[in-house]
Amino acid sequence: MLAALQARAAATARPGRVSLQLLHKGARGVRSSDARASSAVQPAQPSQPAAVSAVVQLDEAGFAVLPKELPSMRGVDFKQELDPRYAETIEVIIDGHPVQVQKGSSLIQACEQVGIQVPRFCYHERLSVAGNCRMCLVEIEKAPKPVAACAMPAAPGMKVFTNSPIVKKAREGVMEFLLANHPLDCPICDQGGECDLQDQSLFFGSDRGRTTESRRGVEDKNLGPLVKTVMTRCIHCTRCVRFATEVAGVDELGTVGRGNAMEIGTYVERMLDSEISGNIVDLCPVGALTSKPYAFTARPWELRSVESIDVLDGYGSNIRVDTRGGEVMRILPRLNEDINEEWISDKTRFAYDGLKRQRLDTPLIRPDPEMPLQPATWKDALTLVAQKFKATPGARIGAFAGPLADVESMLALKDLCNAFDSEAIHCDVPAGPLADCRAAYTLGSTIAGVEEADAVLLLSTDLKREAPLLNARLRRRVYHDGVRVASVGPRVPLTYEYEHLGDSVSQLLELANGTHPFCKVLAGAQRPLVLVGTGAYERTDARGVAWAVQKLVTSVPALIQDGWLGFGTVQPTAAAVGALDLGLTPLASSAAAGVGASDGAIAEPLGLVYLLGYDSIDLDRLSPDAFVVYQGHHGDVGAETADVVLPGSAYTEKVGTYANMEGRAQRTARAVSPPGEARDDWKILRAISELAGKPLPYAGVDGIRERLAAVAPQLADGTESIHAVSPDIAKAMLAVRASDKFDFDTKTPFASCIDNFYMTDAISRASTTMASCTKAFAK
Amino acid sequence: MRAASVQRPASRLFRTSAALSAGQGTHIHRDSAGNSESTPWEWTPESLKKIDMYLARYPDTPQGKMSAIMPLLWVAQQQTDEAHATIKAKPSYDGAFAFDSPQGSGGWVPLAAMHAIADLLGCPRMAVYEVATFFTMYNRNQQGKFHIQLCATTPCMVCGAYDILASIEKHLGIKCGETTADGTFTLTEVECLGACVNAPMVQINDYFFEDLTPQSVVKLLDDLKAGNPVKIGPQNARVHSLGPLGRTSLKSPPKGPYCRDLSQIPAN
Ligand code: SF4
Ligand code: FES
Ligand code: FES
Numbered sequence A: 001m002l003a004a005l006q007a008r009a010a011a012t013a014r015p016g017r018v019s020l021q022l023l024h025k026g027a028r029g030v031r032s033s034d035a036r037a038s039s040a041v042q043p044a045q046p047s048q049p050a051a052v053s054a055v056v057q058l059d060e061a062g063f064a065v066l067p068k069e070l071p072s073m074r075g076v077d078f079k080q081e082l083d084p085r086y087a088e089t090i091e092v093i094i095d096g097h098p099v100q101v102q103k104g105s106s107l108i109q110a111c112e113q114v115g116i117q118v119p120r121f122c123y124h125e126r127l128s129v130a131g132n133c134r135m136c137l138v139e140i141e142k143a144p145k146p147v148a149a150c151a152m153p154a155a156p157g158m159k160v161f162t163n164s165p166i167v168k169k170a171r172e173g174v175m176e177f178l179l180a181n182h183p184l185d186c187p188i189c190d191q192g193g194e195c196d197l198q199d200q201s202l203f204f205g206s207d208r209g210r211t212t213e214s215r216r217g218v219e220d221k222n223l224g225p226l227v228k229t230v231m232t233r234c235i236h237c238t239r240c241v242r243f244a245t246e247v248a249g250v251d252e253l254g255t256v257g258r259g260n261a262m263e264i265g266t267y268v269e270r271m272l273d274s275e276i277s278g279n280i281v282d283l284c285p286v287g288a289l290t291s292k293p294y295a296f297t298a299r300p301w302e303l304r305s306v307e308s309i310d311v312l313d314g315y316g317s318n319i320r321v322d323t324r325g326g327e328v329m330r331i332l333p334r335l336n337e338d339i340n341e342e343w344i345s346d347k348t349r350f351a352y353d354g355l356k357r358q359r360l361d362t363p364l365i366r367p368d369p370e371m372p373l374q375p376a377t378w379k380d381a382l383t384l385v386a387q388k389f390k391a392t393p394g395a396r397i398g399a400f401a402g403p404l405a406d407v408e409s410m411l412a413l414k415d416l417c418n419a420f421d422s423e424a425i426h427c428d429v430p431a432g433p434l435a436d437c438r439a440a441y442t443l444g445s446t447i448a449g450v451e452e453a454d455a456v457l458l459l460s461t462d463l464k465r466e467a468p469l470l471n472a473r474l475r476r477r478v479y480h481d482g483v484r485v486a487s488v489g490p491r492v493p494l495t496y497e498y499e500h501l502g503d504s505v506s507q508l509l510e511l512a513n514g515t516h517p518f519c520k521v522l523a524g525a526q527r528p529l530v531l532v533g534t535g536a537y538e539r540t541d542a543r544g545v546a547w548a549v550q551k552l553v554t555s556v557p558a559l560i561q562d563g564w565l566g567f568g569t570v571q572p573t574a575a576a577v578g579a580l581d582l583g584l585t586p587l588a589s590s591a592a593a594g595v596g597a598s599d600g601a602i603a604e605p606l607g608l609v610y611l612l613g614y615d616s617i618d619l620d621r622l623s624p625d626a627f628v629v630y631q632g633h634h635g636d637v638g639a640e641t642a643d644v645v646l647p648g649s650a651y652t653e654k655v656g657t658y659a660n661m662e663g664r665a666q667r668t669a670r671a672v673s674p675p676g677e678a679r680d681d682w683k684i685l686r687a688i689s690e691l692a693g694k695p696l697p698y699a700g701v702d703g704i705r706e707r708l709a710a711v712a713p714q715l716a717d718g719t720e721s722i723h724a725v726s727p728d729i730a731k732a733m734l735a736v737r738a739s740d741k742f743d744f745d746t747k748t749p750f751a752s753c754i755d756n757f758y759m760t761d762a763i764s765r766a767s768t769t770m771a772s773c774t775k776a777f778a779k
Numbered sequence B: 001m002r003a004a005s006v007q008r009p010a011s012r013l014f015r016t017s018a019a020l021s022a023g024q025g026t027h028i029h030r031d032s033a034g035n036s037e038s039t040p041w042e043w044t045p046e047s048l049k050k051i052d053m054y055l056a057r058y059p060d061t062p063q064g065k066m067s068a069i070m071p072l073l074w075v076a077q078q079q080t081d082e083a084h085a086t087i088k089a090k091p092s093y094d095g096a097f098a099f100d101s102p103q104g105s106g107g108w109v110p111l112a113a114m115h116a117i118a119d120l121l122g123c124p125r126m127a128v129y130e131v132a133t134f135f136t137m138y139n140r141n142q143q144g145k146f147h148i149q150l151c152a153t154t155p156c157m158v159c160g161a162y163d164i165l166a167s168i169e170k171h172l173g174i175k176c177g178e179t180t181a182d183g184t185f186t187l188t189e190v191e192c193l194g195a196c197v198n199a200p201m202v203q204i205n206d207y208f209f210e211d212l213t214p215q216s217v218v219k220l221l222d223d224l225k226a227g228n229p230v231k232i233g234p235q236n237a238r239v240h241s242l243g244p245l246g247r248t249s250l251k252s253p254p255k256g257p258y259c260r261d262l263s264q265i266p267a268n
Helices: A003-012 A016-031 A107-113 A165-180 A196-204 A239-248 A279-283 A346-356 A378-391 A407-419 A448-452 A468-481 A505-513 A517-524 A542-555 A576-581 A637-641 A681-691 A701-711 A727-734 A762-766 A768-777 B018-023 B045-055 B062-066 B069-079 B111-121 B125-134 B154-158 B161-172 B214-226
Strands: A089-094 A097-102 A137-140 A159-161 A227-229 A254-256 A263-265 A289-291 A304-309 A318-324 A327-333 A397-401 A424-427 A455-459 A484-488 A499-502 A528-533 A567-570 A608-612 A627-632 A644-647 A657-659 A665-667 B089-091 B146-151 B185-190 B202-204 B207-210 B230-234
Touching: A089 A107, A097 A107, A107 A137, A107 A159, A137 A165, A165 A196, A239 A279, A239 A468, A254 B125, A279 A289, A279 A327, A327 A346, A346 A762, A346 A768, A378 A627, A378 A644, A378 A681, A397 A407, A407 A424, A407 A576, A407 A608, A407 A657, A407 A681, A407 A701, A424 A576, A448 A468, A455 A517, A484 A505, A484 A517, A499 A505, A505 A542, A517 A528, A528 A542, A542 A727, A576 A657, A627 A637, A627 A681, B045 B069, B069 B111, B069 B125, B111 B125, B146 B161, B146 B214, B154 B161, B161 B185, B161 B214, B202 B214, B214 B230
Parallel strands: A089 A159, A397 A424, A397 A608, A455 A484, A455 A528, A484 A499, A528 A567, A608 A627, A627 A644, B089 B230, B146 B185, B207 B230
Antiparallel strands: A089 A097, A137 A159, A227 A289, A254 A263, A304 A318, A318 A327, A657 A665, B146 B202, B202 B207
C-alpha cells in the first residue's frame, strides 16, 4: 500500500519511530474536520515530513493551499523485470512513459508492475474485484471521466495518468465521502498507525470536513471471541465479505441494507465459525475489524517484528512475531506463496497468549514420589538426570518427543539415548507402518501442488480442522475448476461439496480392490491425489489400513508418475516429518499409547522415561518405579507426572528447524528470550550428555547443524526447499503383496486425528483465547 | 462553537432518508415472539404453485435459481397478507379494478420464510437476507393490518405530502415507522411510488389512494378501520391521471414515419 510512500516520506523526516508518529500527527492535523478545525490549523513544525509540505499556506477562506500535482509515487524507474511466465505483454503509456505490462492485467496491476502504487481500499489481489471504494481512480486519455484502475483492463496503447490534477481531485472527493461517515477515533483505534485510511488521508484528505451532519452510527456485531468489530469505522470495501465467501467458505457475512444505511454484518446474530476467520482482521483496511485479544495492548510503532514460522500445526505457515519488551504481542502472517500465501489459521494467530501462561521457568525436582515438585538449580537437576542415564540399562531407557519438538533437540535426544544404548526413541506420530517411506509420511504433491490435482480422495481426515489453509486451497480448486473430491472418513463440512463415500474400512477396501466407482474417477484423472489423515493409523488395524492404502496408491498409475506424487499424509504436528526423517519410532497409536506400549519395540518396563515436550502419556501403563524426566516449556500433563522437570523454550524463543507436512525444513527465529531459567532444548540435552560422561560431539549450533546434515541432509541445507522422493523409489517402497491378509475392524469408523482444532498442543491448551474459541465453536 | 472566520462554502447533507431509518428500522434481525428462526413456516398450496411458476422462469443452475429470491420473497408476503379480504375496494372509475387476491404489499416475510427460501433455492441464507434488506418493498417485521406507505418524494412533497403526513400522525397518534397500539395501522415514509401525477398519495396494502387532502385521508383511514367500502385511486373526481382539461394530446393515431409498420402487427 502506501507503506512505500510513507517510508519515503518518513525517510525525508527523521529516522525510525519518531518520524512515524510525526506522520500520523500530520495526518490528524490535515483532516481534523469538526468545528475546532479553525484552531487546529497551526503552522506545521519544520520537522514535518516533506510530503505534507513544510508550511501550510492558507487561502482567503482559510483553506490550506495544497499542491496541484500529487507527490510522485516513487523515483520513477520504469525498467522492470517481466515475469517470464507471462511472456505476452502489451504497451501502455503510464504517466507519459511507455511501458510493457502483462497482457490481461488490470490497470492497477499494470501500474504495480512498473512500480507505481495506486491507492486502493477494496482491491486485493487474492480476492475478486469489487470496484466499490473508488479510491483507485485514474485518468485515461479520451475517457469521459476517471475510471477505477482495479476494474479496468489495460488495453494496448492506453494512456493512463496516475497523478494528474483530475486524478488528485477525484481521489480527494472519494476520500471526503469516505471520511464523511468515518469516526474521528484514531486515538482509540487499534488500527491507528497501520491504517490504510489514515495513510491515504494524509495524501488525499482535506484539512477539514465540510459536513454539518452527525456521522451515522452502526451497531457493532458480535463475530465471536477473535474478531472485534467497530462497525462505524467500516468503509464498505467488502473485503471481509469476499474473503469469507471466497476463501474461507463461510456465507454468514454479507452486506445488509442499502445506501447510507448499508451495513456489513450477519443479519441474524452469528459468530464467524471458520478456522481462518482471523485473516479478515488483516484484510480490513480500517479499524472496523480488529483482533479482540490484541485490543488496546500495543501500538504498531512500539513493536519489534521477527520473521519466523509457526509450529502449532504441520502446515509450517510463515509468520511475523511482533514483540514488545520481551513479550509476544501478536502474530501476523508473512507472505509465502508456496505455503500459506498470506493467510494463517486462527490457532497460529491467536494462541500466542498460551506462551505466557503455565510456563516452566525453573528446573524442578520431586524429592519423593509423594511430594510435589520443588524448584532446584540447573546443576542439581541435570546431575540427577545424568546419574539416572548412567545407572539405567539401555534397554530400559525410553524417550518420547512431543508435537512441538524441533529437529535439533530431537537429534540431540536421539544421540544421547543412542550413547546409552537405547534405541527406544519415539515420536508423537501415528504414521504407523509407513514410517520408513518419506513419500508416504509427507505430502508428496506439495502444498501448492494440491491446486494441480484433478481428482482428490480424502481418507480419515477432517481437512478443514487438520489443515485449514490446505483445505482453502482445495476449495479454490473445487470452485474454480470443479475438481471432484471424495472422502472416506468423518462426515464434516469442508466448505465445498464432496462425495462422502462412507467412513468404514469396507469402502477403503473397495477402493483398494478397484471395485469402487470412485476408482474410475481416480484412474481417469491426470493428477489424482490421495490425502490420508493420520487418524487412519491411530487404529488397532493400522497395519491393514496402511496395506490397503498402499495397494490403492500403487494400483492407480497416475498417482505416482514423473513430476507428480499424488499421495501424501496430512501431518497434524510440526515435529512429525522431522522426527520421522531422523528415524524416531512412531507410536502405533498416540491416543492409546501408554509409555512402553509402542509398536512392541520395548519389552521390559522402562526405568528412565525422557519426555521431550511429550504430554500424551498414559499414567496407568507407566511402571511405578520409572523415573520420568520432562523437558518442555509448559506445565502440561507430562510435567505433572515428572520426577524432574527441565524448562525448555517455546518456538518463539529459539532458533529451531521444523519440517512441515510437505517436508520443507524451515527455521523459527528467536523473538523473545525464554522465561526465567529456561534454556534452548538441544543445549539441555547436550549438558546432560556432558555430565553423564558421554559428551555429544557438538558444542555450538554449527556443530549440531553439521551433525544434522550428516543424518538428514534434507533438513539442514537451509534452503527451505523440498527434497522430492523419486517416483521409482516411491513405487518400490509402497509396493505390497496383494495376497496379504489382515484383520480389519469394520466397526470403528475412520475419524479425524484431532477433535478440537483450537487445542492441540501445550501452547494452545494454555491459551485463554483458544479456550474461549473452544467454548464458542467446538461441537 | 465554530469560529466566525471559518467560511463554509458548502455544506452537504448525508442524512439517512426517513424511509430507511424510520420506516424500516434497523437492518439487523432481532428475535421477537412471532419472528424467530424457530417460528414455523409452511408454504400454502397456492404459494407452492406460484413458486413452481417462478422457478420455471429461471435457469436451473445454482446461480440462476438465486434470481428467484425476489419473486419468492414476494410470494411469502402475499401469503402473509391477512387484511386483504377486509378491504372493500371500490374502483373509482370505469376500467379500474380491485385485486381479488393479495398482491404482497399487505404482508411481511418472517425470518423462517427467508430460511425456507434459501433452503428451496439451495443458496446461502445471507443471500436472501441481502435482498430482503435491500428493498423497502419487503417488510421484515409484522406490520399493522393496514400498512400506510406515504410517498414524500419531490412531486408529492411539493403537493403537500407532509401535510398528509401530519394529518395521519395526528389522527393515529404514531410517527413514521410506528404501529398503532391496536395493531391496525403502520405508517412508513417511502420514496416515489410512481403516481406523481396524482400527488399526494399513499399506498395502503395493495391499493393506491391518490389526490389526498388532509381531511380525505382521515376519512379514508376511518373507513378502512370500520370496514366500510373505500374508493381506490384518485379520491377526487379525476379519471386515470388526466389533468383538469381532460385529454389534450395523443387523441389521434400518431403520424408517421413509424419505426415499424404497425399494420403488420396482428391485433392483440
Ligand atoms: S469491515 Fe473492514 S473489510 Fe469489511 S467492508 Fe468494512 S472496511 Fe471493508
Ligand atoms: S480499489 Fe478500485 S474501486 Fe476500490
Ligand atoms: S413522488 Fe409521490 S408518487 Fe412519485
